[in-house]
Amino acid sequence: MLEVAVIDTAAAAAASLEPTRSRLLAELGTPGSATSLAARLGLPRQKINYHLRELERHGLIELVTERRRGNMTERVMRATAQSFVISPSALGGVAPDPRRGVNEFSARWMLAVAARLVQEVGTLLDRSARAHRPLATFTIDSELRFASAADRAGFSTELALAVATLVARYDSPQSEGGRAHRLVLALHPSITRPAETATPADTITPADREN
Known part of the structure; x- marks a missing residue:
């Protein structure tokens, strides 16, 4: 079973x-x-079987084993992953495109970039699995607290400069044996309250009110 799998078709989604x-x-x-699930969910086994067939058809569950139960064969299934992510590619023509309206200060552009990240990494994972080769990735996930909006702006400026310096140092577009990689960095306020109790004011901090 995979830790995370990407759903990339509308039907599977x-x-x-x-x-x-x-x-x-x-x-x-x-x-x-189907028998054990029917007991847990309080639904008829025939109905559970119908839904299991649909999930299996889309590759969301897989057969673990079969065992005889009287005059019938019981199929034991499991999910193909612990969790799933739906790729924007499942949305077809309405999937977000980060090439439209590029703006590094736009939250909506951040969403479009994040959506592309899910789509591209999902495609790469599928290809690496079929080729039986590992996928080389690197991720940084951190959280920090700014004392003021000015500090946040200063951090963003310094981060952009540091990244630009590193890119200039290591980027080798003419290298025949090289391979292109995409670099994405995102900075956004942390979610501190659950959706059911959040208010619009929760997106604004005292530091934001300085400007």
Whole structure:
């Protein structure tokens, strides 16, 4: 079972988002059969079987084993991943395109860039799995607190300069044996309150009010 899998088709996305199938995916983090799932969810086994077939058809669950139960064969299934991410490619023509309206200070452009990241890494993961080769990646995930909006602006300026310096030092566009890589850095306020209790004011800090 994978830690994370990317769903890249509209049909698979629809299958994963259907309420009963979404619950089945969560339940199948550990292997189970239609009989055991029916008992846990309080639904008819025939209905569970129908949903399992749809999930299996889209590669969201897989067969673990088969075992005889009286005059029937019971299929034990499990999810193909612990969690799933839906790629923007599943949205087709309405998927966000970061090439439109480039603006490093725009939160919406950040979302478009993040969406592209999910799509491209999902594609690369699929290709590396089929080639039985590891995918070379590097991720930094950190959190910091700014005392003021001025500090945040200063940090952004210095970070941009540091990245530009490193890119200039290591970028080798003419290298015949090299391979292009994409670098994405994102800085945004942390979410500190759950959605059900958050208010619009939660997106503004005292430091923001200085400007």
